[in-house]
Amino acid sequence: MDTFVKEKGFSKDFKILVFGQIISILGSALLRFALSLFVLDMTGRADLFAVLFAISSIPILLTLFGGALxxxxxxxxxxxxxxxINSVVVLIFYLTLWTEYHSVLGIGVVMVLLSIISAMYSPAVMASIPLLVREQHLEQANGIVNGVQALAGVAAPVLGGILYGLLGIKILVLVSGLLFFVTAIVEMYMTIPFVKRDDDGQLVMTLFKDIKEGFTYVVKQSFILKCTVLAALLNLLFTPLFIVGVPIVLRVTLEVSDSLYGIGMGIIDFATILGALSMGYFAKKLQINRLYIWVLVTAFLVIPMAIAVIQPMLQIGYYASYLLFTGCALVMAMMMTIISIYVMTLVQKETPNENLGKVMAIMMAVSQCMAPLGQMGYGLLFEIFRANLFIPILMICVMMLLLALLTHRLWRIHA
Incomplete structure (x- = not known):
């Protein structure tokens, strides 16, 4: 491995990896959003726009096959x-745009294919990072890669809308297809250590067997299992708060203007990116046996968020509530990102290379599957206590305190 990281800072191979991430992840997300706008213009139906964009984000579980591969x-x-494959799919679709054969169904197929490829792509990237950087730079490298992914989520709707308006769908699709192809060529100059493994020639059965072995490995490895459980619980409790809770509070309770709403949501997105990119600094201050303190701080930050929506506070005027609520949300989003990347890095350091893809994929898939469950639960709570939103917010605080206690117990033996 040393031959790949002799130079100071990050190696050429890691820089190529990040470049590929920017084009593949951002390009795929941007194009999916632009295509959903194209459907909106074609049909005038907002429901199809929303459904297609949502469906294109479904193939989470295919991450497992990406890990096995x-x-x-x-x-x-x-x-x-x-x-x-991204390039071929997009360029074939580009050709259909000049014919009468492009349809909503065809656009949906293209969006799903791009999402599937993106899901399969991520485990290969996450499993390669430990092979391309020094161990002392691993947290920072993960922060950069996660920062790119977070930036893609933020920038895709903005850039997708702007470029769709400026270039039109045909030129945007053509440029995207060519960029995917150029990225593939650049990635050919990257070197990632690889040891070929024996197989019986039955690829599908082998992959299923590898996925099963991956789950068995995670369950048997106590430390990795604890990290996976923690990552899943973080996604269950934190992510839905930002996706469901914050929009409801800003739009329904505080009734802020469109501009203030956009600023509030943008602040949280910015905090996520900032947390990822500052990982190299905070990694030096994190210790596994003190991780519960970070979770505890985030739990206490929920209390001011609850105070922000009580009636006496709202009667002062929504500006004070808005600043208090979004300020705490900003710090929480940043801390959650740092904790998540740190836990993932611990797993990378603990896992042997031959299992790294599967373990990373399992961790990602399990964590991502927890977020929709949390969103449904939070949505129900916020609807039941619509008139007193401080109640569900305080309930979230209690759950996070319990998570801090669990985190302390899980890693007490590592003190």
Whole structure:
């Protein structure tokens, strides 16, 4: 591994990896959003716009197959292959735009294919990072990669809308297809260590077997299992608060203007990116046996958020409530991002290379599947206590305090 990280800072291979992430993840998300806008213009139906954009984000569980592939095949070859497939899919769709054969169904298929490829692409990237950077830079490297992913989520709707308006769908699709192809060529100059594994020639059965072995490995490895459980609980409790809770408070309770609402949501997105990019600094201050303190601080930050929506506070005027609520949300989003990346880095350091793709994929899939459950639960709570939103917010505080206690107990033996 040393041959790949001799130079100071990050190696050429890691920089190529990040470049590929920017084009593949951001490009895919941007194009999916632009295509959903195209459907809106074609049909005038907002429901189809929303459904297509939501469906294109469904293939989370295919991350597991991406993880199995990342441990079975050369990860550089996989990234190149995925970007070539992206390019072919997009360029074929570009050709159909000049005919009468493009339809809402066809656009939906393209969006789902792009989402599937993106889901398969991520485990190969996450499993490659420990092989391309020094261990002392691993947290910072993960922060950069996660920062790119967070930025893609924020920038895709903005850039997708702007470029769609400026270039039109045909030019945007053509440029995207060519960029995917250029990325594949650049990634061919990247070197990622790879040891070929024996197989019986039955790829599908082998992948299912590898996924099963991955789950067995995670369950048997106490430390990795604890990290996976913590990552899942963080996603269950924190992510829905920002996706469901914050919009309801800003729009329904505080009734802020469109501009203030956009600023509030943008602040949280910015905090996520800032947390990821500052990971290198905070990594030096984090210790596994003190991780519960970070969770505890986030729990206490929920209390001012509850105070922000009580009637006496609201009667003062919504500006004070708005500043208090969004300020605490900003700090929480940043801390949650740092904790999540730190936990993921611990797993990377603990997992041998031959299992790294599967373990990363399992951790990602389990965590991502918890967020929708939390969103449904939070949505129900916020609807039941619509007139007194401080009650569900305080309930969230209690759950986070319990998570801090659980975190303390889980890693007490590592003190």
């Amino acid at each position: 990342a441990d079975r095949f050369n990860r550089r070859h996989l990234m190149v292959l995925f970007d070539v």
